[in-house]
Amino acid sequence: MSQFFHIHPDNPQQRLIKQAVQLIQKGGIVVYPTDSGYALGCHMGDKAAMDRILQIRQVSGDHNFTMMCRDLSELSVYAKVENSAFRLIKNNTPGAYTFILRGTKEVPRRLLNEKKKTIGLRIPEHKIALALLEELGEPMLSTSLILPGNEFAEADPDDMRQQLERQVDLILHGGVIGEDPTTVIDLSEESPVIIREGRGDVRPFQ
Numbered sequence: 126m127s128q129f130f131h132i133h134p135d136n137p138q139q140r141l142i143k144q145a146v147q148l149i150q151k152g153g154i155v156v157y158p159t160d161s162g163y164a165l166g167c168h169m170g171d172k173a174a175m176d177r178i179l180q181i182r183q184v185s186g187d188h189n190f191t192m193m194c195r196d197l198s199e200l201s202v203y204a205k206v207e208n209s210a211f212r213l214i215k216n217n218t219p220g221a222y223t224f225i226l227r228g229t230k231e232v233p234r235r236l237l238n239e240k241k242k243t244i245g246l247r248i249p250e251h252k253i254a255l256a257l258l259e260e261l262g263e264p265m266l267s268t269s270l271i272l273p274g275n276e277f278a279e280a281d282p283d284d285m286r287q288q289l290e291r292q293v294d295l296i297l298h299g300g301v302i303g304e305d306p307t308t309v310i311d312l313s314e315e316s317p318v319i320i321r322e323g324r325g326d327v328r329p330f331q
Contacts, residue, residue, distance in 0.1 A: 127293045129286055134158070136297045137256040145295055146260040153294035154178060156270060156285055157257060159193075160221055160250040161324065162278040162283065162304035165293070166193065166257070169266040170233060178266075181292050183273040190236055191223055191245040193259035193267045200224075200246050203231050203264060210312040216331040217257070219331045221324035225311040234268070253299045256283060269304070278304035 130141045130147075145155055150176050155166045165181065165317045167174035169192060179188060197215060204226035206214065209215045214224060228244040237244055246264070249255060258265060269278045272288065279285050282298035289296065308325030311318040317330040 126284070127290050129282075129298060130295065131298045132253055135252055137253045137299075139256075139260075141297075142253075142256045142260050145257060145297060148294050149171045149257075149261060149265065154181075154292075155168050155257075156289065156293050156296040157253060158251055158297065158302050159267075159301035160219075160305070161269070162280065162302055162306045163270040163282070164193075164254075164267045164278075165270050165278045166265045168269045169236070169264055171266075172235065175220045175235075175266060177292070178268060181289070182268065187239065188268065189238070189245055191247055191253065192232070192236070192264040193258060194246055194264045195255060196248060199264055200226075200248065203229055203244055204230055206242065206312070207315075210317075213310075213312070213317065214297045217325065217329055219250040220248070221250065221305065221307045223247045223307045225309065225313055225320065227313050231276070232233065241313060243311075245309070247307060251299075253297060269306075280304065 132141050149168050152171050165178050223245045224244055225243050232244050271278050280303045281301045306323035308323040309320040310330050311320050317329050
């Protein structure tokens, strides 16, 4: 039976954030709000938790996860970032962007794109997501909460509770949030490539 915390979207209760992070560190799966909708998150080093997320989403093992980072210093530990790319990221984060970058040795190999050795990283703007990452002290493995057969991410935590009560360990209710996908920018080569146009403005990368 999963736990269910009502958490303030602008001023997250530190006591609840600490409990959520303890669950993540013990191998738990957390549903949490981000600036692009609700997501499933787990510890990046926990293969069993990652496999459970793949099962919930009913996607294959080569599914592209995102590493949620709290700031630029964390991002540069896990990704190889050229100066020009770093400037672009710095000027547009935190925000609704996912950046595809070449991973460093710090990234577990199973998370890297097999051919390109890349990983998607982002620095979210949502206060609950940032509070979780700050308390965790390292990136969190994450993917949008899109249930099998659905096109869009779940928006209402009360509905999630009914559907996922026995599959996740914790649902953080930060209000009803519609899906608002990130803009995906590939910065792994010399020039930026826009993979998906979402909420983030693409003009700085053109």
